[in-house]
Amino acid sequence: MKLCNVVMFGMLVMFNAAASTEQTNLAPPSLVQDYFDYCNEIRPDDEADLNEYSLNCVNGQLSDAGFDTFTLYKEMIEHMNKEDE
Numbered sequence: 001m002k003l004c005n006v007v008m009f010g011m012l013v014m015f016n017a018a019a020s021t022e023q024t025n026l027a028p029p030s031l032v033q034d035y036f037d038y039c040n041e042i043r044p045d046d047e048a049d050l051n052e053y054s055l056n057c058v059n060g061q062l063s064d065a066g067f068d069t070f071t072l073y074k075e076m077i078e079h080m081n082k083e084d085e
Contacts, residue, residue, distance in 0.1 A: 025066075025067055025068045026067060026068050026079065027062055027065065027067040027068075029079055029080050029081070029082045029083065031065075031067075032058060032062070032076065032079055032080050033080045035057075035058045035061040035062065036054060036058050036076070036080060038061070039053070039054050039057035039058055039061070040054065042057075043057075051073040052073070054073065054076075055070060055072070055073045055076055058070070058076060
């Protein structure tokens with residue numbers, strides 16, 4: 001019984017460590033905001049879908065800098081609205 005508890009505790013610790021490292025490579029919100037502002041400055045006037053353009057442009061900047069990218073525009077905006085960690 002004790003061995004089972006130790007194994008379960010170990011698995012829980014490993015799971016929590018893995019879950020916490022998933023977001024460690026996100027850029028600070030202020031940097032994402034800087035990339036977002038830059039992308040809006042260079043955006044073509046005839047761009048039809050501004051949200052998609054902004055997401056793709058910011059993700060390109062983040063990827064080039066070695067950070068994780070965002071899947072959704074909403075996810076990116078929510079991250080920018082967080083305070084720097």
